[in-house]
Amino acid sequence: MSSFNRFRAAGPSSLMASAHPGGDSPALRAVRTLRDAASQPRMMIAQPFGPQGERPESDPARAFGANKPHPTAGWIPPTALAALINGLRRWIRLRALKIIDEIAERRMIDRTRTLDSSRHVSDHLLEQLPVPVWVEDESGRLVHHNRAFRALFRREAEALIGRSVAELLPETSDSIPVETRLDTGERRLDVIIGRCRLTLPASSPDFRSIAPVGGRIGTITDITERKEIERRLRELATTDDLTGALSRRAFFAAVEQEAERSSRYGSKMSLMMIDLDHFKQVNDRFGHAAGDRALKLAAQAMVEGLRDIDALGRMGGEEFAVLLPQTSLSGAIEVAERLRKSVAAIAIPVDPHPMTVQLTVSIGVAERLDDESDFDRVLSRADAALYRAKDEGRDRVVFDQPRHRDIFPA
Incomplete structure (x- = not known):
């Protein structure tokens, strides 16, 4: 077929x-x-070629019988x-x-x-992740949190459903002012929980690819150790390592700030310059370890006799200075006498044990005058009073008398 x-x-x-x-x-x-x-069925009519009406043998159509009727052709x-x-x-x-x-x-x-x-x-x-992470919706409710987040707040997953981060913070937590990062504009909030200091994102960038629409994703970082390091660095930069008093630079900055405030508001301010008498003999006779011990104990005794708003600074060697805000000359003299007696009552242990030595101090006191806006003049007058105390026999308090201020160059 x-x-x-x-x-x-x-x-x-x-x-x-x-x-x-x-x-x-x-x-x-x-x-x-x-x-x-x-x-x-119909007959297909083919146009013949050649004089006899037949196709040549070389014609392919002839080989297939195209010029012949087929019984089933249609x-x-x-x-x-x-x-x-x-x-x-x-x-x-x-x-x-x-x-x-x-x-x-x-x-x-x-x-x-x-x-x-x-x-x-x-x-x-x-x-x-070891860092607490959470995701919240537009209303501020938690929709996801990791194991570190639950461990921080000591909550099971079921107890966090529908809660907000603010509800989890204890009532005793203290909020620190918001800090803004200048490079990204991201604002972060420091929170202290007990002895642990945390940082929370006060606002976060767009996290629509992760968080629900209108929500945000946040992390909590324990910065207790970092803040302790920062505090220690500030202490090293502003505090004398041996005595705990302010460094020379930090003390001058405090005096300058208080002198500006005192000049603006017309409040009293006094300064004291203190020198340990015959301190070099202690170093030469008993060694530098005994001298360091004497400096430390003397500074500790002076700090105990000051208010919280007062400042003790170490100027160098055995010389100290005291800033007394809101204190008149008469009040500063009383404080100076109290400090002199406190230092004189110290028994400083030296070798051979149980031998001890005692120190005395000479103190010069000066009050800021109404026409003085530069604290250098106050320091200069207090320092001059200190040298007069030494010249007069040491172990005493000498104050600068305003009527003599013209003989002390500014």
């Missing part, structure tokens, strides 16, 4: 069933039209052929779309699995 007869015998259903099972597609209609046309109308081609195109298009949908669905499934796996890994990493 020829291929054309097999096509006629198969019918359109077997050819197009996969495209439209149980339906009447354009391709089926085209095949049906073609089959009906082919069932009416004529296919062009409209039927066009319908068949259009139907086949539509079937191919539908089949391609189905394949594309299947590929897209498989890709979507694979992508979903990848995202689920990535989310599982990120959740696991977040849970294992």
Whole structure:
């Protein structure tokens, strides 16, 4: 049976069933039209070639018998052929779309699995972080938190549902003013819980890719050790390591600030210059260890005789200075006498034990005058009074008398 007869015998259903099972597609209609046309045999007329009306032997059409009538030959109308081609195109298009949908669905499934796996890994990493992390919604309620966050506030996960971070802070916690980072503009809030100092984000950048819409993500960092290091560095920069008194630079800064305030508001301010008498003999006879011990004990005795607003500074060697805010000359003289007696009462242990030595101090006192806005003049007059105390025999307090201020150059 020829291929054309097999096509006629198969019918359109077997050819197009996969495209439209149980339906009447354009391709089926085209095949049906073609089959009906082919069932009416007609003679195909071929134009002969050559003088005898026959094709040459070299003509391929002759080899296939194109110039001879075929008992089953039929004529296919062009409209039927066009319908068949259009139907086949539509079937191919539908089949391609189905394949594309299947590929897209498989890709979507694979992508979903990848995202689920990535989310599982990120959740696991977040849970294992040593830094407390939380996520809150637009209303400020917790929607996610890790193990370190729960351990910090000593809460189970169920007890944190619907809570806010502010509700978890104890009532005894102290808030430190907000600090703003200049490089990012991010604002952070320091909070002290007991002896632990924490930093919380007062406002955070846009985390829409992580946090819920309108919410934010935050971290809590324990900065207790960092703040302790900062405090220690400030002490090293402003405090004398041996005596605990202010360093020379820090003391001058405090005096300058208080002199400016005193000049602006017209309040009293006095200064004292103190020198340990015959301190060099202690160093030479008993060694530098005994001298350091004497300096430390003398400074401690003087600090105990001062107010919290007063300041003791070490100018260098055995010389000290005291700032007395809101204190007149008469009040400063009383304080100076109290300090002199306190130092003289100290028994400083030296080797060989149990031998001890005692020290005395000479003190010069000066009060800021109303027309003095420069603290250097006050210090100069107090220092001059100190030298007069030494010249007069040491172990005494000498104050600068305003009527003598003209003999002390500014």
